[in-house]
Amino acid sequence: MRSLILWSALIWISGLGQTAGATQLSAETSSIDHILLWGRDIDQVTAVIAVKLGFQVRPGRDPGGVANRYVRMSDGSYLELEGITSSHPDMDPGMRADQAVLRGGSGSRTFGLRSWALDQARAFLLQQGLSPTAIFSASPTDPDGEGPSMPPRWRLFAFEHQPLSSNLFFIDYATGKVTPTRVSDDQVARTHPNSAQELSALWILSSDADADRKQFERMGFTGGTRIQIPQISAHGYGVPVGQKRIFFLQPDGPGIAADALRKGGPQVLGISVGVADFDRAKRWIERGYGEELASYRGALGTSFLAPTQGDLGLLIEFHAVSETATER
Known part of the structure; x- marks a missing residue:
């Protein structure tokens, strides 16, 4: 998941009304998914995480001058590492707000919870008056996805007005095709x-x-x-x-x-x-x-x-x- 799209979701206007019959959001259908961790630059944060701390860091992408990399855990949770790679990065308002606080330094202000009942969770939060955004999905042409004919790789919503002191979003992922190569790659990626x-x-x-x-x-x-x-x-x-x-x-x-x-x-x-x-x-x-x-x-x-x-x-x-x- 690319942080640029995540932060776009933070300012996405919710156009859906309350959903009838929404059930209470349950801790048993949710889990900690990941945090967004900014480094002073992408190589600095990668070096600390890998060399000093002994994690394996996996490649990400570099959309618009903000690169990301991943530390994936056996249980599916992960750290998303971020760093600016351009003198004029294409940052959305959320990224700029983070950088205004961090002043080019390291730290985290945003975390995500995974929900296996994303639509129901959003409906409940609407009923609670907590202003979740519309559900935002990965692009059909996402290079890491399964293609336009398959479900989007991930779906998420954030909040028009954050309910907590740090930024929170909810996310879920599509089940990808299981192949021997993917199983092997996944096992390797989660071994630290x-x-x-x-x-x-x-x-x-x-x-x-x-x-x-x-x-x-x-x-x-x-x-x-x-x-x-x-x-x-x-x-x-x-x-x-x-x-x-x-x-x-x-x-x-x-x-x-x-x-x-x-x-x-x-x-x-x-x-x-x-x-x-x-x-x-x-x-x-x-x-x-x-x-x-x-x-x-x-x-x-x-x-x-x-x-x-x-x-x-x-x-x-x-x-x-x-x-x-x-x-x-």
Whole structure:
């Protein structure tokens, strides 16, 4: 999916009325899909992700001077890396707004949830008065699609007025043709030297975590519980989305969270990544950054925090995915 089209959807005018019989949006029919992570340039963010952190990065495209690349996980979630490649990039209003905040730096302000009931989800959100846009689809001639005679590769909607402190959109994907080559390519693409398996949680930072939680509950995502992350001096709520979590956070006092909010405003401050081999991931990243990293018992089990904020404008917590699976 190309970010240019995503941001176009953010300003697409919704022309559909409320749909009768809409059912409540369910966390069980949704999951964390991906975040959009800007680098200072596409090669810089790729190098950090691959060399220092041990992820495999897959090629993307370069439409209009904004390139993207991908870090795909075994469970289908991913990171979309973005960087400006032209002195005069063709950016839509959303991209320009991001860059106005980031000032050419790194960071994330946008995330997507996958919904397997996209039309029903949109209808429910319309009934809630949350102004979702019309559903926007990939082009029939999308070079990564199946061709004009097949369903579009992806469909999504965003919001005319964002309900949360960071930008949110909902997306779903068509089931492509299964061939031996595609199966093999897919397996290779999702195999990482650091043993990463899934994007387990997103850390959404604002000045009012409870306001975000209440808005998310209004969208149908209930069951939030209190959470504290002392490593960044933040507290808030962990809200289930399928088998994963959105952490809505605010600063506890002086510390990493307060500094990030003061410098960059509301943002996707961090992510949690589940790894199959915790010791391998920890050693890889310690060598990448040339320092020993402390382990701790976090909300998702045994974890450590990679010192990525200076490179990526984003924190990455790694945790042992086997422990999380047991706790679920």
